Amino acid sequence: MTKSISKLAWAFLILGIITLVFFLSKSSIDGFGVFTSNKTDYTTTGQFGDFVGGVIGTFFALAGTLLIYLSFKAQTKENKRNAFESSFFEMMRIYRENINELRYRKYKLDDYLVYENRQVIREIFNEFIECYREVRKFSNSTKTEDYLTPKYIEKLKKIKKDINPKINLIELARIDIAYSIVFYGIGVEGESIIRKNIQKKYNSVYYYKLLYWMKMKPKKSNTERYDNWKKARDLNLKDLHKLVDELYANRNHPEKIEQLSDLAKEFKMNLDYEKYYGGHQFRLGHFFRHLFQSYKYLNNHKDLTEKEKYAYGKMYRAQLSTYEQALLFINSISTIGMKWEFTPEKQSDPSIKTNLITTYNLIKNLPGEHLFGIRYKTYYKDVEYESLEQLK
Template sequence: MKKIDKRIKDMYEVFHNHLIIFYSSISLLFFFFVFLIYFRAHWGYLGTTEDHTKSLSPKDVIKYPLSEKFADSIKDSAEILSQNANLIIGIVTAFGIVFTLLFQLIESKKQNFRTNFFEYLKIHRENIQQIETRGKRGHDAFIDILNELNYVYTNFPSNTNSYQAYRLEWSYLFVFFGLGRTSTPIVREYIQKKYPSFNNEVDQVINYLTDLKSKYTDHNFSSKINVLGYTFSVRERNSEHNLKCILDGHQSDLGHYYRHLYQTITYIDEFPTLYFFERYSYAKNIRAQFSNHSIALFIINAYSPLGNIWINGKLIEKYHLIKNLPVSLLIPFGKDVRKDFPNIEFEM
């Protein structure tokens, strides 16, 4: 499939600009039509094997003069062509006008697509820069969110059935929605709806993670110790993850970011006048905006029920959106993308 698509791409690049395909085809059809008329005029002479054989016989050269018959056939063909010349020219001109108008219409649509696409790309870049968490923005924010996810995933309560079945999915949902007065009921309802067989342990997991969150409510990582009846605040720092205020939720940033990303890719995928290699080329422009950590978080989002439309719709495999993903980033989360996406040739 890749070889066929590459050949189509090469042909398209060679012939597209000057309409050589169209005019070459018209020329071939025109000459075919001319020769068709010519042979029809000669059919009685050239189509009769016996007469043709006699005309080539040395004994009957005078009786069957080839040159005279050939001259007569040429004369007849010339008369037929002269009578139909205007018709032929009119047909070729009409086809040329129709094809040119269709080509201009297609090019106009493609130009509108390019204008809209680069506007989508601009908004996509702005969305990346607007993502902020714990004082970090843009691609640095993705690193921070992935570290938070790794911490929640690592500390997920192991005494639950969901630990083995949906550990990563639930961890991502808690990081995405967060835990708090308004967000906890949302994430609880969402999990109970998506995973009805685990309703009994949802509150157990929420209570555990709420206690985990309380350890990071102080921005200065301060903890209190008692010495000889006096209370002192000691400043601490999580050297492994450098986290503050975990499980506050990132749905306002990530939700908008992923919705717009999906809209952009589907806009490319569903545009009718693009060849596949053109769609793939535009998708590569989007893929080039990913950093290592943002693409890792993207595929984790696709594994979750929030973004599984990326996998179910075959968009990831179709455009190799995670081709540049460092595979090692997902190993701590128990995911092997090489097995899940065998058709993608990962670069790292």
């Protein structure tokens, strides 16, 4: 539109100049002059002025009007860009502040250590990997219906069809539950939220016992109980399920331990203890909400081209460390964060893209091809991964 108006303005200007040159040339050839007998012929000059002002001047006036309009439009666009950049860079600043404010005190290496800033994200991601491995070991069935309700299976199949037919629904379920445990924790409040969120999605027989197994894991500072938990973790799968079934059946009367096996008695489930997975909702909730709103603000901006949006998105992505991208990847394929791409918010404007992870290559810098067996390309096949570019 702007190019068309600019071309039209220049066309009027050139047409006016050509008309003026033609008129002057024709007048000279016809012997028609403005000045005669060393005196000004005001009749002639008046007619000449009327022609120039009425015809040629119109072309110049139209050209000037269009150029003024373009200048005003450019100024308006620049003002909007300045307003956008002011808000966008403020969002980036707040993101860095959110990272810098993170603190996490954790028992490790026989002492309490305090993690700060990006170290916290790394520790949370490592906890997810721990939890994922434990969930994967406990979840040994290869039948989808042993994990998911029929209604939720159909919903995930639609996502699978839209995203990638290679997605394994059992793997997706394990990731979702493991991340929910790390995110909310399995204290009284956290477990209540998890149960509410997954009771219509997952097979209750499966996830009730799984959550009970994960609750059995204490903080490492509780050395005796943690040693017992490691013994249970190292059991073969059949004996592990037998132990969990035994303790789960006795959960309403944990003080009655006479009929329990020796290992089950050692857990002393009637005593209070701090759970290993205490939850990180108060850390990650605000962190991911702000990051999502930042990209949503960028993506929905109508005065930027797709190329400009990507340039700003790339600038923001540069603020994300490898662990931040890894945790974003896990968050986005869990039910907590599927609005990033799998189940996006509806847009009133169909031209606005809704696949934020892919559009802005937000996990571009993840190393290798997978995270402990979870392949990025299975879930985001169109992301231009840096690791794959290096192989070309």
